[in-house]
Amino acid sequence: GQQVMQIPQYQHVQEGEDFTTYCNSSTTLSNIQWYKQRPGGHPVFLIQLVKSGEVKKQKRLTFQFGEAKKNSSLHITATQTTDVGTYFCAGLFGNEKLTFGTGTRLTIIP
Amino acid sequence: DAGITQSPRHKVTETGTPVTLRCHQTENHRYMYWYRQDPGHGLRLIHYSYGVKDTDKGEVSDGYSVSRSKTEDFLLTLESATSSQTSVYFCAIHGQGTDTQYFGPGTRLTVL
Numbered sequence: 443g444q445q446v447m448q449i450p451q452y453q454h455v456q457e458g459e460d461f462t463t464y465c466n467s468s469t470t471l472s473n474i475q476w477y478k479q480r481p482g483g484h485p486v487f488l489i490q491l492v493k494s495g496e497v498k499k500q501k502r503l504t505f506q507f508g509e510a511k512k513n514s515s516l517h518i519t520a521t522q523t524t525d526v527g528t529y530f531c532a533g534l535f536g537n538e539k540l541t542f543g544t545g546t547r548l549t550i551i552p
Numbered sequence: 553d554a555g556i557t558q559s560p561r562h563k564v565t566e567t568g569t570p571v572t573l574r575c576h577q578t579e580n581h582r583y584m585y586w587y588r589q590d591p592g593h594g595l596r597l598i599h600y601s602y603g604v605k606d607t608d609k610g611e612v613s614d615g616y617s618v619s620r621s622k623t624e625d626f627l628l629t630l631e632s633a634t635s636s637q638t639s640v641y642f643c644a645i646h647g648q649g650t651d652t653q654y655f656g657p658g659t660r661l662t663v664l
Contacts (some may be wrong), residue, residue: 451592475652484642484655485595530594534651539585539610544594 444469446533448543456551461518463546465531472534474507474514479545480527488516523550555579556656558643564662571630573659575643577623583646584626585653586610586618588639595642601626633663 448465455461465474473492477485489498491507491514498505502525504517518525531543555578565571575584586598587610597610599618607618615637619627630637643656 448594473651484658485653487652487654490650490652532595532653539597539600540651540653542587542595544592 444533444535444538444541446531446541446543448531448546450546451544452547452549454549454551455521457523458520461521461525461548462515463529463531463548464513464515465533465543466513467533467535468512469535470511472511472536474511474534475532475540476505476514476516477530477532477542478527479530483527485530518548521548521550523552526550556643556645556654558641558656558659560659561657562660564664565633566664567634568632571633571661571663573628573641573643573661575626575628575656577626577645579645579654580623581645582623584620585644585646586616586626586628587642587644588612588637589642589658590639598628598641633661635663637661638663 446465446467473490475490476488478488479485489505494511495509496507502519506515528545528547530545532540534540557576559574583602585600587595589595596612598612598616599610601607601620617629641659644653
């Protein structure tokens with residue numbers, strides 16, 4: 443089946459530092475979505491990217507979709523303790539079901 | 553959050569026993585999904601449903617069955633639980649008019 447690779451698996455940053463997680467697919471995606479899961483919680487939808495080269499921002503979070511629609515990134519500027527959690531990308535291949543990446547667990551060192 | 557509940561929220565059972573997890577939604581959405589979440593594997597699709605009595609397999613369906621007799625309920629059954637099925641199970645529903653999914657609170661299942 444189709445796969446979405448996500449790196450890194452873990453990231454520890456000092457509070458105030460930036461954070462980036464990356465997703466890659468070997469085949470073109472119809473769209474890519476990002477979810478956040480707080481410790482002990484459930485995944486919550488953040489955003490969806492559809493267009494080639496698309497960039498969207500939500501306050502300190504910047505989401506990008508690659509020109510070839512095979513990769514995406516989530517960048518957080520000046521991390522805060524509220525950013526702690528696991529960030530998942532999820533890719534849609536054609537009309538198939540969403541395929542989730544393995545997630546990046548972000549921990550913040552105060 | 554979308555109106556999704558899961559029951560039970562926690563369960564400990566023994567190998568070989570049957571287990572049924574329930575997902576209930578109040579949104580009248582057509583699509584419902586069952587995922588399992590394990591460290592290093594992210595979220596993996598077990599089964600999904602695209603309507604009453606319409607279900608299909610996901611990537612990790614072996615050892616699991618599902619049923620959907622009403623729009624609002626999607627049941628996941630482990631006919632004979634094994635230790636490899638110890639996991640956190642999430643139900644999700646398909647948002648109206650989009651591809652985005654809304655997740656329930658999860659069920660933590662431990663098979664001893």
